[in-house]
Ligand SMILES: Cc1cc2nc3c(=O)[nH]c(=O)nc-3n(C[C@H](O)[C@H](O)[C@H](O)COP(=O)(O)OP(=O)(O)OC[C@H]3O[C@@H](n4cnc5c(N)ncnc54)[C@H](O)[C@@H]3O)c2cc1C
Ligand SMILES: Cc1ncc(C[n+]2csc(CCOP(=O)(O)OP(=O)(O)O)c2C)c(N)n1
């Protein structure tokens with residue numbers, strides 16, 4: 049087999065499954081260890097360096113890291129990465145002196161951002177410390193975008209949102225609240241050096257079926273985003289007793305749970321597909337069910353029923369689906385009485401304020417054509433990010449886009465091509481303290497995932513803003529941090545030192561190591577100590593070993609980073625070394641550094 | 645001493661043997677030997693062989709003397725019986741234990757110091773009696789535990805880390821065993837489990853005394869340039885004489901014992917049933933013929949080579965119990981009245997000799 053060679057940062061970063069899966073590449077194991085040491089402020093800053101909003105994301109993140117987590121391959125449940133982030137945020141104390149600051153002397157460049165959601169705020173967060181003057185235009189009266197207007201306060205308390213948006217704005221961004229940009233052409237005329245569009249996907253989808261505008265239906269049929277915003281800004285404070293929510297994504301979950309808190313006592317969610325095909329995150333669905341929300345599946349609205357000028361309910365088609373829930377046929381109909389109906393069937397982009405003759409190309413679904421690496425539109429100097437770029441995603445993706453767009457804006461303003469970007473930098477730092485002592489807790493603890501405590505049901509409905517989830521208790525945190533397998537502490541091999549004593553192969557608790565004759569890949573795989581599980585992880589293949597010319601093969605997928613191979617190696621051919629990655633950022637003039 | 649015990653990680657379910665046990669059930673507490681010590685790899689080979697042979701842990705007695713090698717019984721098969729004797733006295737203890745209960749598997753782990761210096765006399769007589777004991781010599785050429793003095797396993801001319809040469813001639817336990825009438829002689833290398841594990845499995849099935857010389861480098865005191873028992877030197881000197889296939893095959897056809905195949909397959913029937921199946925036995929090498937094996941081994945030794953494999957086997961010799969026609973029953977199963985029939989019976993016996 050081809051030796052993997054001396055692996056570089058690009059190899060090692062894939063071993064850190066969570067960090068690799070996180071769009072912002074948050075250094076998860078590092079902050080989990082810091083939380084374990086009670087160094088919450090530092091844990092917060094490690095988070096903030098990549099995801100900008102640890103307190104917000106510690107409550108609301110879609111957590112793509114958790115399905116990727118190595119722990120999930122060991123005992124099925126991943127580490128509670130997200131909730132440990134929240135612990136770091138809630139217990140951080142005062143870290144204001146360690147947050148980035150704008151320099152006293154500006155660099156003379158002006159950047160405009162449209163929208164004050166997480167995408168624009170991430171751009172501002174990266175550009176302000178470089179001396180850019182950042183002006184944010186925002187139609188609403190407060191910062192945060194959908195994080196404020198859509199995500200209900202019982203999931204994301206206002207204090208948390210206020211503090212983390214302020215941390216960016218107070219660095220010196222000029223936010224023009226209540227000033228929606230009505231024409232991009234005019235904004236471009238204002239002579240900014242670059243423009244970032246972070247205006248989101250602000251429109252909830254409507255449903256055009258008979259009765260939609262009959263009688264008082266317009267007043268009692270609500271569209272998700274507008275209605276949630278109206279509740280968030282306290283324009284709407286009540287809803288009818290019987291509420292139907294159409295749709296079963298995460299937005300629908302927020303709508304039904306909000307309705308439950310402002311007067312809806314019989315709230316039912318209506319879904320087209322069977323339960324196995326829902327788009328909502330399982331935990332959000334679980335919370336809704338716990339709060340007594342009804343669920344009616346395989347139904348689709350046929351018409352709004354209006355009698356004597358009043359909305360009285362919805363007539364639903366009963367659907368029968370094929371096995372994969374791709375095709376359905378109508379097999380009957382049901383009438384459901386309702387005082388109010390909330391439509392949560394999707395979200396759309398809308399760019400009525402962008403003229404189509406500015407050199408900014410639009411593709412399908414009225415979305416701009418945006419480069420996925422540079423976030424650049426087809427017009428140089430105009431960049432997109434967040435939900436505005438590729439349609440509705442989530443907060444952490446908006447942040448990741450923001451970092452990339454900031455790099456591009458900085459390059460653009462320095463008259464450099466946006467395609468020659470600073471790259472990932474990495475180094476490996478040995479974690480050995482003595483012969484068999486490591487800087488990290490290397491033991492494997494079989495403890496199971498700790499469940500997030502929740503406020504008692506009756507207290508949840510007392511007030512709209514009562515946060516449902518609580519922090520993990522101190523005892524739970526102490527257990528949960530031990531579940532992390534420290535995937536960033538990498539096994540590092542130096543073939544030239546190996547005497548082929550077999551000690552590492554014998555001690556590895558998962559059978560992840562093999563010394564065997566070289567040969568074609570299939571043959572080598574067939575000789576592995578434990579047959580490969582076929583994960584997405586890389587395979588380490590050494591140079592030929594000095595004494596027998598055999599090779600050392602390591603299946604990264606199996607490793608639990610216990611360090612025993614390195615402890616039992618007589619020649620320190622194996623070492624445990626922390627991968628320290630420096631993510632590319634605006635202002636960095638970087639190049640890839642090989643580690644070994 | 646490792647910082648942690650080898651953890652049980654509930655990843656993919658481990659394969660189970662005929663007893664429903666996993667290989668981890670054959671392990672013991674963490675070794676305190678030096679990292680990279682050959683003895684630990686030998687322990688791992690034993691764990692593998694015991695698991696593969698589906699031997700019940702509580703049917704095994706682990707015995708040893710004194711030395712790093714003699715510490716290793718602690719580090720495997722936590723469910724077995726054990727006796728850590730004084731220096732060099734493992735064989736007498738094993739002989740006594742075996743006399744009391746012939747049903748158990750006796751597994752003796754010794755070092756080249758323990759077995760070939762202070763314990764040499766006992767070793768010789770254990771071999772002569774053909775006690776049913778699997779006797780490993782974890783041979784590193786030094787007294788590891790007492791900081792690396794040359795042992796009788798050290799080759800003439802082998803150097804200490806400080807450069808002193810050993811000028812005494814070594815005791816080769818294989819040649820010694822042949823001269824004493826040994827019935828099972830094998831040599832392996834701790835860092836070559838592919839060949840060591842089948843040797844151990846064959847030894848478990850042997851009728852009498854099985855002596856296995858395992859070259860097991862001492863990383864601390866004898867793994868340097870100039871040593872003839874380092875990992876590198878062993879690899880350079882090793883000559884695989886015989887190669888054992890998955891050891892105990894069910895009897896296939898008429899026994900071929902005594903016939904000398906031409907580099908082909910050779911089956912040797914085992915007393916307890918089944919056969920040892922050799923492959924690639926060199927032409928002219930008959931592992932059942934004492935004289936020709938002695939010549940062969942002496943030739944190798946003369947060339948400075950280390951022949952490995954199952955070097956000699958003779959299943960025809962009765963073990964100590966068979967020869968004495970002693971009771972089939974373990975003594976703890978013999979009713980007390982029978983075991984100790986009382987003063988009256990003794991008087992009667994003595995009267996018979998008056
Ligand atoms: C109900 C709901 C729940 C959600 N829950 C989660 C969750 O739990 N976790 C998660 O990660 N994501 C969640 N999301 C998605 C997440 O909120 C968005 O992906 C994210 O906020 C997108 O950020 P953004 O910066 O691109 O845009 P937005 O947050 O949408 O911000 C855009 C801002 O631009 C402003 N704007 C728009 N047009 C103009 C204009 N012409 N001029 C000036 N200002 C303008 C808007 O007022 C808004 O403030 C949820 C979305 C919804 C609808
Ligand atoms: C009666 C007696 N004499 C001497 C010793 C000191 N001693 C302890 S271990 C040992 C030699 C062990 O050598 P070996 O059997 O080769 O084991 P190794 O440590 O090399 O594995 C000696 C001489 C002792 N413990 N008891």
Ligand code: SF4
Nearest residue numbers: 556607608610611613
């Ligand atoms: S750190 Fe080493 S011993 Fe531990 S699981 Fe990984 S490869 Fe195996």
Ligand code: SF4
Nearest residue numbers: 546547549550552617
């Ligand atoms: S423990 Fe070290 S020297 Fe021994 S085989 Fe493993 S890497 Fe090689």
Ligand code: SF4
Nearest residue numbers: 678681712788862863
């Ligand atoms: S001193 Fe030698 S024999 Fe003893 S444990 Fe260390 S390496 Fe092994």
Ligand SMILES: [Mg+2]
Nearest residue numbers: 755756784786
């Ligand atoms: Mg020794």
